[in-house]
Amino acid sequence: MKELSRRNTFFVGLLLFSMFFGAGNLIFPPFLGQVSGKYVWIAFGGFIISAVGLPILAVVIVSKSKGLYNLASHVSPTFAIIFTIIIYLSIGPFLGIPRTGSLAFTMGVQPFLPKSIISSPIPLFIYTLVYFGIAFWLSLTPSKLINRLGKILTPILLLLIFIVFIKSLITPIGPFGVPKGDYSSFPFFKGFSEGYLTMDAIAALNFGIVITYALKSLEVTGEKAIISYSIKAGLIVGALLIVIYAMLSYVGASSRIISLNAQNGGEILTNAASHLFGGSGIIILGLIFTLACLNTATGLITSCSEYFSIISKNKISYRTWAFIFAFSSMLFANVGLTNILSFSVPVLNAIYPMAMVLMLCFLLNNLFSGSKYVYILVMLFTSIFSILDSLNQTVIHSKSITNLFDILPLYTKGLGWIVPSILGFIIGYFIYLLTRNKDAIPSN
Structure with missing residues (x-):
């Protein structure tokens, strides 16, 4: 080399x-x-x-x-x-x-x-x-x-x-x-x-x-x-x-x-x-x-x-x-x-949180032995929120959805995805503890 x-x-x-x-x-x-x-x-x-x-x-x-x-x-x-x-x-x-x-x-x-x-x-x-x-x-x-x-x-x-x-x-x-x-x-x-x-x-x-x-x-x-x-x-x-x-x-x-x-x-x-x-x-x-x-x-x-x-x-x-x-x-x-920039904001708002939590899960991989339950539930909760929120801000414009998301901490600051992600991690980690030593993926 x-x-x-x-x-x-x-x-x-x-x-x-x-x-x-x-x-x-x-x-x-x-x-x-x-x-x-x-x-x-x-x-x-x-x-x-x-x-x-x-x-x-x-x-x-x-x-x-x-x-x-x-x-x-x-x-x-x-x-x-x-x-x-x-x-x-x-x-x-x-x-x-x-x-x-x-x-x-x-x-x-x-x-x-x-x-x-x-x-x-x-x-x-x-x-x-x-x-x-x-x-x-x-x-x-x-x-x-x-x-x-x-x-x-x-x-x-x-x-x-x-x-x-x-x-x-x-x-x-x-x-x-x-x-x-x-x-x-x-x-x-x-x-x-x-x-x-x-x-x-x-x-x-x-x-x-x-x-x-x-x-x-x-x-x-x-x-x-x-x-x-x-x-x-x-x-x-x-x-x-x-x-x-x-x-x-x-x-x-x-x-x-x-x-x-x-x-x-x-x-x-x-x-x-x-x-x-x-x-x-x-x-x-x-x-x-x-x-x-x-x-x-x-x-x-x-x-x-x-x-x-x-x-x-x-x-x-x-x-x-x-x-x-x-x-x-x-x-x-x-x-x-102008049209490209207007289109980029909702797309990035939907994708970015998913990319971030995927990287954070990898950093914590050894904590839960790479359990698929953690990865799947974190990504599921994050993606549902980020995609729905992005659609609501650009296409749906539902007051009911907005009022529901307003309850989430940091939502008004553009970080509402954090709580759903943490919730997905907690549920996934609990399932991992119940099924320890199963479905693990090593980090390296």
Whole structure:
């Protein structure tokens, strides 16, 4: 087995970071900073737990469990197949990948278009055709992603963000404002729930495949070595994310005075960049969004294609899957950023709690000897609540369901799933005690 140098380990970390740091990572921290105002660092504390802590935990857990499918198999093989496919499709061609293309266009190209054609669908179509063509080309050779993403594109991206942040320190835009909405009442919990929207905890469940191939391209072999370097890469990502999120949150919080009517973090960053750099600020911001989104799109196309080529037993090749996901993502991206974001919230609210409790159960696996009763009941209780709540907020709009859920502690703070999950764990654990030494699955 070949040992990686610190330099190469760092570049593997940059590769993983490049796949994490995309559309949501850029637009949510500035918005959090502006809306939370003087409570920005309290809200930021909650945000990094769900937007940084959980994704890195997911990297560690997926590495130790030898993949998302094996992790989900603790519930049942059928659940593992269904849940894994849902995760890959939601973070991939149905949501995550299209969002990168739409956001890159909105922030990198649209500001430079003549007003006469902004409303036309043609510019977005042409841009996404080229954008996903490049992402498809990059994804065709996963072994080269460390050189292309880790060593070239990501360092440029980090440098550009750093330049914007330093400029905001040298010439401050304005003071932090008064917190708005839920940020004034419970900023920590609101920040935690906003961390869902980055999709990173779910994305982390997918990226293990890409990192494994990247490590093998560096001649790292052996299961223990791959797990070890994957965890090290995850820790590097965590440190970088915290630093970058802090920078973006600060820029958002300090730009309240020039972005009073901004609807999202993209608008906030646009106003801030224009204020700090004038016309060139839009160019800098466009490059930041384009690089970040392209990196993530490439990583997601690669991970999804690797997974589906495996489950299809290579009857459909990796290259064919890559084309399918790149092409379908291009089509979905033309729906528009606003529509994609409005669709992403209920989907993430339904999936995120399920992903979190699955990871937490794995951490506690030895406590109940991997009993299926615990896994099944925890996932059952959590999924019933999260799916029903998500549907109620977007489709059903039933006051009876809302009133019932209002009884749950932390429901108004976006964490109502915690009590159903604990209840499922308690019941499952009680059954485990009654049937001890039966139906156990080891954690390793």
